[in-house]
Amino acid sequence: MNESQHLSSQFDDELSRLRTHVLQMGGLVETQVSAAIDAYSTGEIASVKTIVETDRKVNDLEKAIDDDCAHVIAKRQPTASDLRLILGISKIVTDLERAGDEAKKIAKGVRRIYENGHLPGQYGVGVRHLAEAALTMVRQALDAFARLDTPQAANVIRADTDVDAEFKSIIRQLITHMMEDPRTITTSIDIIWIARAIERIGDHAKNISEQVVFIVEGRDIRHTKEKAN
Amino acid sequence: MQIHDTPTLKAEARNLNFYYGEVKALKSINMPIYDKKVTALIGPSGCGKSTYLRSFNRMHDLYPGNRYEGEIRFYPDNTNLLSPEVDPIEVRMRLGMVFQKPNPFPKTIYENVAYGLRVRGENNSRVLDDKVEQALRGAAIWDEVKDRLQEMAPNLSGGQQQRLCIARALATDPELLLFDEPTSALDPIATGAIEELVHELKKRVTILIVTHNMQQAARVSDYTAYMYLGELIEFGKTDEIFIKPQDKRTEDYITGRMG
Numbered sequence: 001m002n003e004s005q006h007l008s009s010q011f012d013d014e015l016s017r018l019r020t021h022v023l024q025m026g027g028l029v030e031t032q033v034s035a036a037i038d039a040y041s042t043g044e045i046a047s048v049k050t051i052v053e054t055d056r057k058v059n060d061l062e063k064a065i066d067d068d069c070a071h072v073i074a075k076r077q078p079t080a081s082d083l084r085l086i087l088g089i090s091k092i093v094t095d096l097e098r099a100g101d102e103a104k105k106i107a108k109g110v111r112r113i114y115e116n117g118h119l120p121g122q123y124g125v126g127v128r129h130l131a132e133a134a135l136t137m138v139r140q141a142l143d144a145f146a147r148l149d150t151p152q153a154a155n156v157i158r159a160d161t162d163v164d165a166e167f168k169s170i171i172r173q174l175i176t177h178m179m180e181d182p183r184t185i186t187t188s189i190d191i192i193w194i195a196r197a198i199e200r201i202g203d204h205a206k207n208i209s210e211q212v213v214f215i216v217e218g219r220d221i222r223h224t225k226e227k228a229n
Numbered sequence: 230m231q232i233h234d235t236p237t238l239k240a241e242a243r244n245l246n247f248y249y250g251e252v253k254a255l256k257s258i259n260m261p262i263y264d265k266k267v268t269a270l271i272g273p274s275g276c277g278k279s280t281y282l283r284s285f286n287r288m289h290d291l292y293p294g295n296r297y298e299g300e301i302r303f304y305p306d307n308t309n310l311l312s313p314e315v316d317p318i319e320v321r322m323r324l325g326m327v328f329q330k331p332n333p334f335p336k337t338i339y340e341n342v343a344y345g346l347r348v349r350g351e352n353n354s355r356v357l358d359d360k361v362e363q364a365l366r367g368a369a370i371w372d373e374v375k376d377r378l379q380e381m382a383p384n385l386s387g388g389q390q391q392r393l394c395i396a397r398a399l400a401t402d403p404e405l406l407l408f409d410e411p412t413s414a415l416d417p418i419a420t421g422a423i424e425e426l427v428h429e430l431k432k433r434v435t436i437l438i439v440t441h442n443m444q445q446a447a448r449v450s451d452y453t454a455y456m457y458l459g460e461l462i463e464f465g466k467t468d469e470i471f472i473k474p475q476d477k478r479t480e481d482y483i484t485g486r487m488g
Contacts, residue, residue, distance in 0.1 A: 007485050079443070079447070080471060082484050218473030
C-alpha cells in the first residue's frame with residue numbers, strides 16, 4: 001500500500017476521510033455484536049432497542065460511504081492502490097452492514113427466548129464461545145483494515161474455519177437436545193438462528209479480510225484455497 | 230478483462246541507447262511492441278518517451294550529434310531500423326507519424342492525403358481517388374469532407390485536421406503508426422473521436438502512442454510502458470499496470486503521487 005502523499009492534498013484528505021468513516025462504521029458494528037452477545041448471556045433485553053437503533057446509524061454510514069466512493073471515482077479517476085482501496089471499501093461496507101444486520105437478528109432472537117422464559121443453562125457456553133470468536137474476528141478484520149496488515153487479515157481468514165466447525169458442532173448438540181426433549185424445540189430453533197447469525201458475522205469478517213489482501217497486494221483471494229501469506 | 234491471445238512481435242527495442250550529443254536520453258531500453266496492439270508510453274515530461282517514439286522513424290537523424298546504440302528490430306523481416314545501412318526514407322515508408330499539433334500541408338484536403346502516394350510515384354488518378362477515399366474513411370473523416378475535398382485543409386477544425394493527418398499517415402499503408410500526444414491540443418469531443426479511431430485502427434495496424442493523459446493510456450492501450458529519466462521502468466498489460474503496478478515508481482506516477 002502506498003503511504004506517500006498525492007500531489008493533490010485534497011485527494012489525500014478525501015481518502016483518509018473515507019477510511020475514518022469505514023472505521024467509525026466498523027466500531028458501531030463491533031458494539032452491536034458485542035451488545036448482542038452480552039444480551040444473550042445476561043438476558044438484558046433492554047439493550048435490544050439500542051442495537052436496533054445503532055443499526056440505523058450503520059445503514060446511514062453505509063450509504064454515505066458508498067456515496068463518497070462514487071464521488072472519488074468521478075472526480076479523481078483513482079488508479080492502482082487508490083482504485084483498490086475504493087473498490088475494497090465499497091465491498092467492506094456491504095459486509096459491515098450485513099454483520100450489523102446479523103447482530104440485530106441475534107438481539108431479536110434473544111428477546112424472543114427471554115420473553116418466553118429463560119435460557120436453559122446447557123446452551124450458554126458453546127454459543128458464547130462461538131460469539132467471542134466471531135467478535136474477535138470482526139475486531140481483527142477492522143484492525144487489519146486500519147493498518148493494512150495482511151498477516152492479521154490472514155489470521156482472520158484462518159479463524160473462520162474454526163468458527164464454522166464450532167457452529168456445526170453446536171447444531172449437532174442442539175439436534176440431540178431436541179430429540180431427547182421435544183419441549184426444547186422452540187428455544188433450540190431460536191438458538192440455531194442465533195448461532196447461524198454469529199457464524200455469518202464470522203463470514204463477513206473473513207470477507208473484509210479478503211478485501212484487505214486485495215487492497216494491499218492486488219490479489220483476489222475470494223473463493224480460492226489461496227491463503228493470504 | 231484479460232488478453233488471452235499470445236501476441237506476435239511487430240517490433241522490439243534491444244539495448245537501445247540514445248544520445249543528444251553528450252546527453253544520454255535513453256538508457257538500455259528493451260521493450261516489445263506487439264502486432265496490431267496499442268502500446269502507450271507514459272511518464273513525466275523529459276522522461277524520454279517522445280525521444281523513444283521518434284527513434285522508430287529515425288527522426289533524430291535530421292540533427293547532427295545525435296547517436297543511437299542498440300537496435301530496433303522490425304518484424305516480420307527482422308530489419309534493424311537503426312542500422313546505418315537502412316535508409317531512413319525506406320523506414321518512414323513503413324511507419325506513419327501523427328504529431329501533437331495537427332500539421333496539415335497548406336494544400337487541399339485531397340492533396341494532403343494524396344501527397345505521400347504521389348511522392349511514391351503513384352500518378353493514376355483513379356488509384357489516387359480510391360486510396361484517398363479509403364484513407365479518409367479509415368480516419369473517420371470521409372463523411373465530413375467528401376463534398377469539400379478541394380477546400381484548403383487548414384480551414385478544417387482542429388479535430389478534423391488531426392484526423393486528416395491520420396488519414397495522410399494511413400494513405401501509404403503503414404505497418405506501425407506513431408502517435409505523439411495526438412489529442413493534447415484537442416477538446417474532449419475531438420479527443421473521444423480520435424480514441425475511438427485508435428480502437429478501430431488497431432484491427433489493421435500496430436500503434437505506439439505517447440500520451441500525457443493517463444486515463445487516455447488506460448482507455449486506448451493494450452500495453453503500457455512507464456518511462457522515467459530515460460529508463461523503461463515497467464512494461465505490462467494496461468489492465469495490470471493500472472490496477473496492480475509492480476514498481477513503486479509506476480504506482481506513484483499513475484496515482485498522482487509524484488512531485
